[in-house]
Amino acid sequence: MPKQIFGIDSTVTSLNRAFNDQSPSNAVYNNQVTQATAVGANQFALSFGASFAALTEDQLSTKILGNLGVLPNTGLQAAVKDYLVSVGKANVGIVAMQLADILSGLENATGDQAAFNAAAVKWNNEVTASYTYSANPANTGASPIGDTDTTVTGVTLSLTAGDDFLSPQAAEAKFKTTANNDTIVGGSANLTAGDVVDGGAGTDTLKAAIQANGVAPTVTNVENFFISNTNATWAFDLKNTTGVQQVWNDGSAVATTFNTVALGTTVGLKDTTGDTTFNFTKATGTADAATLVLSGSGAGNTQIDAIETLSVQSTVKANTLVLKANTLETITVTGDKGLTLSATAANAGSVKAVDASAATAAVSLDLANNANGVNVKGGAGADTVSAVGATKAVTIDGGAGADTISVTASKGHTLTGGAGNDSFNVSIGAKGAYTGNLTATDLTTSAKLIAAAVKIADFASGDTLTLNGTNLVVGDVVKLTGTQVENLSSTNDLLNVLSDLTDTNLPAGSGTTTTIVAGIAQDKAVSFVVGGNSYIFVNGGAGAGLDAGDILIQLTGVTTPSTITFAA
Known part of the structure; x- marks a missing residue:
């Protein structure tokens, strides 16, 4: 050739x-x-x-x-x-x-x-x-070394407005597919239910725009489908196809549904701005998996129901993905292009894990109101992970990069920033409406207090902790220093320390009479070190003393916290 x-x-x-x-x-x-x-x-x-x-x-x-x-x-x-x-x-x-x-x-x-x-x-x-x-966006890795990918480009054939029959046995060249990599083009109005296409050998591609709702041509031995929709909320049905490897929504700006997609078929979004739904056939088990490749996905929701594990590959350019999924539990993110991913409880309420550790570009995750104690792993980029409103304790590891992690202080979350200067945003509510993480049961022992605390595992110099929505002012925040710290170190029991800080005078250590005369009153906050860990305590419960509704944050292993700010 x-x-x-x-x-x-x-x-x-x-x-x-x-x-x-x-x-x-x-x-x-x-x-x-x-x-x-x-x-x-x-x-x-x-x-x-x-x-x-x-x-x-x-x-x-x-x-x-x-x-x-x-x-x-x-x-x-x-x-x-x-x-x-x-x-x-x-x-x-x-x-x-x-x-x-x-x-x-x-x-x-x-x-x-x-x-x-x-x-x-x-x-x-x-x-x-x-x-x-x-040039194929689906190929996210290099080919094998050697002559394994040397099958050649075949012919390009065009569908007509009528019922077409394309196959290797066709008498006319314009309808004859080959053993090479053929391309069948559907034009603007030529893909019909009466079309019959046999791509023969090779890796073949069908590119067409749907012009009727539910169109279901008979297609065999065509591996890649690139389907666009510019008309209405229509569906393309693959019920009469065999041998399909990839199905792409190619640039649709209106809602498009792909029905009867076989399990194991890679689905993709290429330069889309409308909603997309992929309905997989025979996805009736409890461990069904799918792969979604993104190549310029923009606005619009993507609905993938009946799938428990989804691999998302972000390629070519930065992508946006708003997931709606009724059984999805695990999401894996890879790729070298940025991804903004929303999998909130309202749209994907079953999500339990998001693993973006293999992603090399920044990933932004919105997991608002997650109710499953989601476990999140970030990648090499400057990731943003938000699990604000989560109703069970979450575990988030930002990985490398200068990450931003946001949660609500209503549960004992475990947060790790990883390498890089990270920002931790903990929403605690406003005065009179704090979202405290301590319950009456937590106030019975130091061990239970620690278990209930929001824990930041690797807070270090260059990291920042911000308490959001507190309406606290500088005068509301007390940082214990000097002999007050000595008094605490001699006590070394977190429950007793918090009781002392809120209810009574801070006990004087040997050789000193320094105390906090009024204690840490309601709507006040204090930072201190006990047992080799730094703590931030907000007295936000119903009463002036230590009670349910108060907020406790632990900076694990930190004895000299670097940057703690309180933001309205």
């Missing part, structure tokens, strides 16, 4: 194949294209080749020519080695780019160069297939 890929796409693809014998993931490929466009093909080739500077000229010649598929050829290998010695191996990227371009034009060469005809055909097929792989 003659050369099909040109320009920067050809440069980036050819260099990856010539040096690595591999096709990069969609995200890596897009980044490389952006870089090559910015600096030019030659400069990009130079920087690409620089990664192989440790190899000798002989090794580079063998590597590149072998990946181009023109070895064994002793004379050619020696000639390229000598050329690299002559121009300097710092230019190996440009040399590889030139060799790839020369080879691509030798499919019909004559004379001595006719020996490269077969290699040129194979190379052009390889570059085309490699580009097809890397």
Whole structure:
């Protein structure tokens, strides 16, 4: 097949194949294209080749020519080695780019160069297939090394307004699919219930806009569906399809439903702004799983019912996902593009775990009012996790990055910021309406008090704790210092300390008479250290003493808290 890929796409693809014998993931490929466009093909080739500077000229010649598929050829290998010695191996990227371009034009060469005809055909097929792989948003990892992805681009066929029959056995070329990677285009009004399509071998793609509600064409051996909807709240039904691997909502701005999606099919959102619903067939168990790939998803809700585990991949550009799911328990987030994800109790009330530890870009999670004690793991980016209003204790680990974690001080949450300067926002309500985390049972022992406290496990210099909504002013906050701290350290029992702070004078230590004469009254707060941990206590219960409705926060292992602020 003659050369099909040109320009920067050809440069980036050819260099990856010539040096690595591999096709990069969609995200890596897009980044490389952006870089090559910015600096030019030659400069990009130079920087690409620089990664192989440790190899000798002989090794580079063998590597590149072998990946181009023109070895064994002793004379050619020696000639390229000598050329690299002559121009300097710092230019190996440009040399590889030139060799790839020369080879691509030798499919019909004559004379001595006719020996490269077969290699040129194979190379052009390889570059085309490699580009097809890397340009697919669903390919979030690099291809296997070698010739495993060299199936070639097939034909592009167009559906008509009538009932079409496309298959490898079709008599007319315009309806004949092939063993390669074919594309069937539906146009603006050509995908009908009467269409019958057999894609044959290869990895085939159907791109079409639906023009009727519930349209269900008969399609076999077509692996990828890209369906758009610009008309009304319509559905596309896959009940008459087999062999489907991916189903995408492709740019729809209105509510679109995909019915009878087989379990195991990857679903995706590409540049969407309307609501999307994916209804999986036979999802009747208690451990059904699905994969959702995002490539520019914007506004709109995404409903995926009857699925317990969902893998979300954020690719190509920053994505927004508002999940509605009736049985979803576990969400895994991966990808190198930012994601704003909402899975609130109102829309996804069964969520128990969100694992974004493999995500490399910032993830923003809204888990408002979660009732399941959700466990959250952040990734490498500056993540934002909000579980404000959670009715059971949550566990949140922000991971690396400067994370922001927000909760309501109504339960004994456990919060870990991880590496980076993190911000912890604890909402405690306003005067007269505090959302206290202490109950009457918690006030019976120190151990129960500690268990009920909001615990920040790794508060360190550079981190910030903010108590939100308190309406406290500077005069309401007492920080114990000096001999007052000595008195507390001699007591070292949290229950007794809090009782003393709220109900009686702070007991004097040996050799000092320092006390807090009035105690910590109602609607007042105090920070102090006991037993090697820092505590913030807000006397927000119904009475002036220690009682249910008060608020306790522990900074585990911190004896000198760095930044604690009280915000209205």
